[in-house]
Amino acid sequence: MVIKEGLRPGGRSARVQASVHSAVHELLEVHARSSVTVPMIAARAGVTPSTIYRRWGDLGALLADVALARMRPDSEPADTGSLRGDLRAWAEQYLDEMNSEPGRMMMRDVQCSQTPGYCVSILSAQLQAIVDRYPADTAPSVDRLINLLAAPTVFRILFSNTPLTVAELHALIELALKA
Amino acid sequence: MVIKEGLRPGGRSARVQASVHSAVHELLEVHARSSVTVPMIAARAGVTPSTIYRRWGDLGALLADVALARMRPDSEPADTGSLRGDLRAWAEQYLDEMNSEPGRMMMRDVQCSQTPGYCVSILSAQLQAIVDRYPADTAPSVDRLINLLAAPTVFRILFSNTPLTVAELHALIELALKA
Structure with a gap:
């Protein structure tokens, strides 16, 4: 396709x-x-x-x-005024959406498609938009944010009995922000 | 089931x-x-x-x-004599296995089963066996290892065009080992 x-x-x-x-x-x-x-x-x-x-x-x-x-978002990620705040807002919304029934179905359909990489390119664009807002901060790379925030969110939904908690998500954000 | x-x-x-x-x-x-x-x-x-x-x-x-x-492993994870070495050996083998055609099929089947959580419990047991070998080290928790090693490995295979490289995997291990 x-x-x-x-x-x-x-x-x-x-x-x-x-x-x-x-x-x-x-x-x-x-x-x-x-x-x-x-x-x-x-x-x-x-x-x-x-x-x-x-x-x-x-x-x-x-x-x-x-x-x-x-899944293609209708709007820019929320702008809270800080990198940490934007990442928290984005990651909490992503967790909510993926953990919903439409989110689970979407993940199943996308895996069966010929273009699963398209999924990561949508995420990357959103995270890049956040990172670009804070040129003064030593922001983490988008790949790092995908590996540390999106990956555990999705993995836990698909393969574990318990999705990530918001506290775990915040801890992962702190880890991603560390130099 | x-x-x-x-x-x-x-x-x-x-x-x-x-x-x-x-x-x-x-x-x-x-x-x-x-x-x-x-x-x-x-x-x-x-x-x-x-x-x-x-x-x-x-x-x-x-x-x-x-x-x-x-997927249930036939043997204990390799014992290389160090926590870092054991995690590298385990993570590299896991990446290889999941990125194979049987690995991808397995992930698809497991998601459709009623007991996807069973998957994480197998992983947890393997990682716990590694961590238990090094009581003197301040080893990361098994949850942290799953979030930082297993999750990006699987996410990148399922949703991106390029799986993790061994260099990325090693960097994630260093991050997991940080206090």
């Missing part, structure tokens, strides 16, 4: 995408994931199934694209 | 388990995962499908049990 970025807003292609994405959202609200099919989505979106196959390849790729679009 | 631990070795139950696990291994060597079915496994293992359904619940639970059994 190639994820189409930079579609001309309002173009035919963008309208098809918006309509198909909405159809997926609506269907997932009333149907179990395993019972949603491409023909159902096509009927609801008012396109032919072959439009969906041509554009996304298969159902898994379409679900991953929808999940990634949902 | 309840994972049956402490089966009496050689008992009927243990023989059924061994036979079903072998059948799964053999079938996965020649068939795509998505084409393996419970009746195929039952036929190869010489049991009835209902034996499998009664014991494991469904195919996903059985695959997860097989994946977890494969």
Whole structure:
């Protein structure tokens, strides 16, 4: 699957995408994931199934694209006035979102997609935006923030019985901020 | 799914388990995962499908049990004579194993199981065994080792285009060892 970025807003292609994405959202609200099919989505979106196959390849790729679009943040990370504060606000929101049912489903879909790296590039852009606000601080690298904040958040949700606590998250932020 | 631990070795139950696990291994060597079915496994293992359904619940639970059994290490972590050396040996092997095709499949199966926490308990036991060898050192906690070593290893494999390098892994070990 190639994820189409930079579609001309309002173009035919963008309208098809918006309509198909909405159809997926609506269907997932009333149907179990395993019972949603491409023909159902096509009927609801008012396109032919072959439009969906041509554009996304298969159902898994379409679900991953929808999940990634949902994950793409609508706004800049919160600006609290300090690097520590921004990282705390970002990390607490990330923990909340990933630990929700849509967050878990998103992680599952993204792993099955051909472009899981796209996930880290979204995170990286958000963390880079935070780091860039504080040029005077000796800020940690974005890779370090991903390894120390995003990775334990996700790992604990996927493979442990207990997600990170906010106290653990704050301790990891202190560790990331250490020279 | 309840994972049956402490089966009496050689008992009927243990023989059924061994036979079903072998059948799964053999079938996965020649068939795509998505084409393996419970009746195929039952036929190869010489049991009835209902034996499998009664014991494991469904195919996903059985695959997860097989994946977890494969992940359970056959031996103690390598003893190199130092805490740093043992952690390096363990972390490098873990990175290698998780980054392999069976490792990736295992992670996928385990996430779909009802007992993903079992995964962390296996890791914890290995790391605890290492830490216990060096009572004189102010060793990091097992939770810290999981957050700083296992989590980035797995996160980068699942969600990024590039796994951790050995140099990054060593830097994370140094960070984990810092007071």
